Amino acid sequence: MFSYYLKLAWKSILRNPVLSSLMVLALGLGIGAFMTTYTVYYLMSGDPIPHKSDVLYALQLDNWDPNSPPTESQRDVQPQITYRDAEYLMHADTPATRQAAMYRTSVTVQPESADEPPFDGTTRATYHTFFTMFDVPFLYGEPWRMTEDDGRERVVVLSRKMNDQLFAGENSLGRNVRMNDALFRVVGVLDDWQVTPRFYQVDGGNVFADAEDFYIPMSTGVEMVIQPHGNVNCWLAPEGGGLDAFLRSECVWIQFWAELSTPEEAVAYKAFLDNFVRSQKEIGRYPRPLNTFISPVMEWMAINEVVSTDNRVLVRVAFLFLLVCILNTVGLLLAKFLGKGPEVALRRAMGASKNAVFSQNLVEVCSIGVMGGVVGILLAWMGLQLIDKLYRGYQNLVHLDGAMLSAALLVAVLSSIVAGIYPVWRVARLAPAGYLKTQ
Amino acid sequence: MEIRPILSAMSRNKIGALLIALQIALTLSIVTNAAFIVNQRSDFVARPTGLDDANTFIAITTNFDSNIDAKQLLLDDLDHINAIPGVKAAITSHSIPVSGSGNGMTYQLAKDTPSNEAVSFGNFSVDENGLEAFDLDLVAGRNFRPEEITWRTLESNDDTKVVLISQALADALFPDGDALGKMIWEDESSEAPTEIIGIYDHMQNAWPDSSNVNLTSLQPFRDLSGPDHYFIVRTEPGERNRIMTQVEEYLAQNRGRMVHVVRSFEEQKGRTYASDIAMIKLLSGVVVILTIVTSLGIVGLAWFSVTQRRKQIGTRRALGATRFDIMRYFMVENWLITSMGLAIGIVGALSLNWFLDTEYQIGRMPLYYLPLGLVLLWVLGQVAVFAPARRAANIPPALATRSV
Numbered sequence: 001m002f003s004y005y006l007k008l009a010w011k012s013i014l015r016n017p018v019l020s021s022l023m024v025l026a027l028g029l030g031i032g033a034f035m036t037t038y039t040v041y042y043l044m045s046g047d048p049i050p051h052k053s054d055v056l057y058a059l060q061l062d063n064w065d066p067n068s069p070p071t072e073s074q075r076d077v078q079p080q081i082t083y084r085d086a087e088y089l090m091h092a093d094t095p096a097t098r099q100a101a102m103y104r105t106s107v108t109v110q111p112e113s114a115d116e117p118p119f120d121g122t123t124r125a126t127y128h129t130f131f132t133m134f135d136v137p138f139l140y141g142e143p144w145r146m147t148e149d150d151g152r153e154r155v156v157v158l159s160r161k162m163n164d165q166l167f168a169g170e171n172s173l174g175r176n177v178r179m180n181d182a183l184f185r186v187v188g189v190l191d192d193w194q195v196t197p198r199f200y201q202v203d204g205g206n207v208f209a210d211a212e213d214f215y216i217p218m219s220t221g222v223e224m225v226i227q228p229h230g231n232v233n234c235w236l237a238p239e240g241g242g243l244d245a246f247l248r249s250e251c252v253w254i255q256f257w258a259e260l261s262t263p264e265e266a267v268a269y270k271a272f273l274d275n276f277v278r279s280q281k282e283i284g285r286y287p288r289p290l291n292t293f294i295s296p297v298m299e300w301m302a303i304n305e306v307v308s309t310d311n312r313v314l315v316r317v318a319f320l321f322l323l324v325c326i327l328n329t330v331g332l333l334l335a336k337f338l339g340k341g342p343e344v345a346l347r348r349a350m351g352a353s354k355n356a357v358f359s360q361n362l363v364e365v366c367s368i369g370v371m372g373g374v375v376g377i378l379l380a381w382m383g384l385q386l387i388d389k390l391y392r393g394y395q396n397l398v399h400l401d402g403a404m405l406s407a408a409l410l411v412a413v414l415s416s417i418v419a420g421i422y423p424v425w426r427v428a429r430l431a432p433a434g435y436l437k438t439q
Numbered sequence: 440m441e442i443r444p445i446l447s448a449m450s451r452n453k454i455g456a457l458l459i460a461l462q463i464a465l466t467l468s469i470v471t472n473a474a475f476i477v478n479q480r481s482d483f484v485a486r487p488t489g490l491d492d493a494n495t496f497i498a499i500t501t502n503f504d505s506n507i508d509a510k511q512l513l514l515d516d517l518d519h520i521n522a523i524p525g526v527k528a529a530i531t532s533h534s535i536p537v538s539g540s541g542n543g544m545t546y547q548l549a550k551d552t553p554s555n556e557a558v559s560f561g562n563f564s565v566d567e568n569g570l571e572a573f574d575l576d577l578v579a580g581r582n583f584r585p586e587e588i589t590w591r592t593l594e595s596n597d598d599t600k601v602v603l604i605s606q607a608l609a610d611a612l613f614p615d616g617d618a619l620g621k622m623i624w625e626d627e628s629s630e631a632p633t634e635i636i637g638i639y640d641h642m643q644n645a646w647p648d649s650s651n652v653n654l655t656s657l658q659p660f661r662d663l664s665g666p667d668h669y670f671i672v673r674t675e676p677g678e679r680n681r682i683m684t685q686v687e688e689y690l691a692q693n694r695g696r697m698v699h700v701v702r703s704f705e706e707q708k709g710r711t712y713a714s715d716i717a718m719i720k721l722l723s724g725v726v727v728i729l730t731i732v733t734s735l736g737i738v739g740l741a742w743f744s745v746t747q748r749r750k751q752i753g754t755r756r757a758l759g760a761t762r763f764d765i766m767r768y769f770m771v772e773n774w775l776i777t778s779m780g781l782a783i784g785i786v787g788a789l790s791l792n793w794f795l796d797t798e799y800q801i802g803r804m805p806l807y808y809l810p811l812g813l814v815l816l817w818v819l820g821q822v823a824v825f826a827p828a829r830r831a832a833n834i835p836p837a838l839a840t841r842s843v
Contacts, residue, residue, distance in 0.1 A: 390717035
């Protein structure tokens with residue numbers, strides 16, 4: 001029966017090719033626009049590390065200017081902490097399962113062969129705990145150890161992409177890479193790894209960009225004066241010149257994360273931080289009221305407004321656009337189905353029930369919906385290419401995954417049913433007699 | 440005239456008319472709000488930077504060879520680039536205007552001014568060619584003298600003794616307009632104040648989104664505190680691209696450094712404003728496609744209703760209606776439906792704007808967008824219905840005499 005209805009639907013669609021393609025195109029445009037903006041929204045607002053996002057916490061310590069306006073919410077507190085506090089916490093005996101301090105930077109990579117020009121390598125300077133804490137997969141080797149952090153050793157972990165580029169994808173453990181005029185020994189190569197958004201650093205750069213290509217110990221980065229490329233905020237100028245004054249200063253530029261496996265651990269860690277800040281108040285630091293915050297990943301994404309307002313506006317506008325397209329399709333379907341009066345009347349007269357006429361026309365509507373969906377997916381794919389071109393660093397936000405593809409088809413069929421249900425119902429209710437008389 | 444019969448015909452197909460009216464209403468809501476956002480962003484992007492945008496380019500290098508004499512190299516670079524025919528001025532600065540990343544600072548009137556009363560702004564390090572390279576005009580005072588230019592390193596970052604500030608910064612610090620010659624302080628730890636020796640017309644800071652975008656200063660030093668150097672080169676009109684290539688080749692000759700970026704200032708501006716430009720293009724696209732979809736919808740429905748009414752039209756023609764009468768019937772019908780939709784659309788447009796403003800702070804849409812939208816959609820409706828109406832007018836009266 002279904003295949004017979006399909007055949008009928010196809011015949012009817014071909015009978016008015018202009019009208020039918022208009023409907024398919026209108027639905028396709030609406031779905032394409034909506035899916036384009038919604039895909040970006042979906043990827044922007046996604047959970048970057050689903051299995052662990054509720055045990056990973058970002059830290060905020062309010063070491064800021066006493067003259068600044070009072071802290072009303074977490075948003076008023078700096079998202080980064082000072083180097084001195086980060087170093088203290090990394091070496092203190094805290095209740096946390098793991099902690100990692102880090103900053104974003106870049107190095108000049110000097111390839112071995114003199115013909116190849118040096119290039120800029122995106123780099124994260126951090127502690128060995130980074131990899132275990134964020135479940136970063138290794139292809140070769142493993143994270144460096146605490147001894148290498150403490151010894152400020154020149155070791156490096158490469159992204160898979162960079163290992164492909166520098167060592168043609170071979171196991172490069174133990175080999176050297178020359179960066180900033182120093183030799184770094186490769187201790188690990190990551191497998192493919194991309195978290196979107198790159199939750200561990202939300203400010204001072206593109207949150208949706210690729211993960212870094214080089215990972216070095218933070219101690220080594222600081223010793224070699226590899227300067228941070230993210231935001232450096234100071235409310236008080238460092239006292240005196242030189243690197244040491246900067247490291248001792250109240251300037252914030254380190255992102256700090258803790259893994260707190262249980263709620264009890266989180267409570268204990270927060271108390272630990274509060275005590276630390278109180279002890280610092282005694283030596284004249286932290287002139288503001290006590291404001292320490294720990295926020296799990298998704299909360300942190302919300303506080304830092306990772307999803308852009310522009311994108312939210314675009315999703316709303318695209319949804320209204322889809323509504324217009326659906327209204328358009330309803331109108332066209334209505335016109336078309338009312339024109340089917342004589343044919344429907346004939347079918348009814350030959351014994352087809354109202355239900356049969358209803359389902360038969362519903363099949364036609366759904367076929368238009370599926371075609372609209374396919375056109376929509378095609379347009380959404382093109383739309384995402386356009387988004388990638390228009391924005392910078394959106395390359396990780398323009399992929400239609402399985403979930404989005406099925407969602408697109410679902411939206412298409414649902415839209416077509418919403419658009420078609422009234423016309424289909426109207427035409428099934430037509431009294432056959434009136435039409436038959438005129439024939 | 441013939442409005443009554445039109446209304447009575449419409450009442451037999453209420454849903455059809457309502458669908459078009461709703462479509463028109465939504466279209467008006469979207470088009471006015473989208474146009475509002477597009478205009479807003481265009482104005483935002485078009486604000487003058489203060490620079491000679493079309494004839495300026497930037498280059499970023501990073502020294503990595505530890506044997507490099509960074510100071511000498513920088514001096515050689517500046518001499519070399521400044522000597523290229525067609526170069527108006529080349530400088531290095533530790534910040535680039537409108538680049539999204541730069542050096543933010545504060546000035547205050549006295550050493551002990553509370554920090555919340557300090558004025559924050561964007562700072563640029565320059566030498567005596569700074570005004571020429573950034574294309575700034577002095578409103579008052581004088582330029583830096585070559586002997587006032589100092590070197591800043593990681594170890595020595597003393598406050599500068601003299602400074603040039605933008606008119607906007609001068610007004611923020613000294614609302615009475617007597618900024619020239621005044622002494623100001625960077626913060627309470629400063630050892631000595633800085634003298635305002637000149638005021639220039641206008642330059643934007645590095646952050647176009649910031650509320651203090653027009654508050655800037657030029658300080659007389661060359662920065663050696665990091666391995667990166669930002670060159671800003673202004674050329675004679677039309678010479679930019681040629682000199683850009685030449686400078687890139689020159690900079691790359693030294694194998695102890697890496698040349699990251701050589702790009703025109705216009706391109707840099709485009710990158711900084713990428714999301715605003717994207718918004719302008721996407722929403723303009725929505726407006727265009729939406730008007731096309733809506734007009735195609737009108738064409739489709741009108742076409743169909745003409746087909747359905749062929750017999751009535753033939754009858755009317757046979758009873759003496761002219762072609763013009765038939766056309767007028769469809770045009771007036773469309774006008775009525777459109778007007779109905781626009782009435783709903785005015786409410787829709789204002790509600791959508793209210794929603795977007797409350798949720799996303801896009802601002803209140805000025806009311807003149809509504810009449811513009813109304814006229815656009817009236818015209819659109821009439822244009823869309825023209826072809827089906829003409830088809831209707833061409834139906835021969837003889838049709839009435841045939842059956843079916």
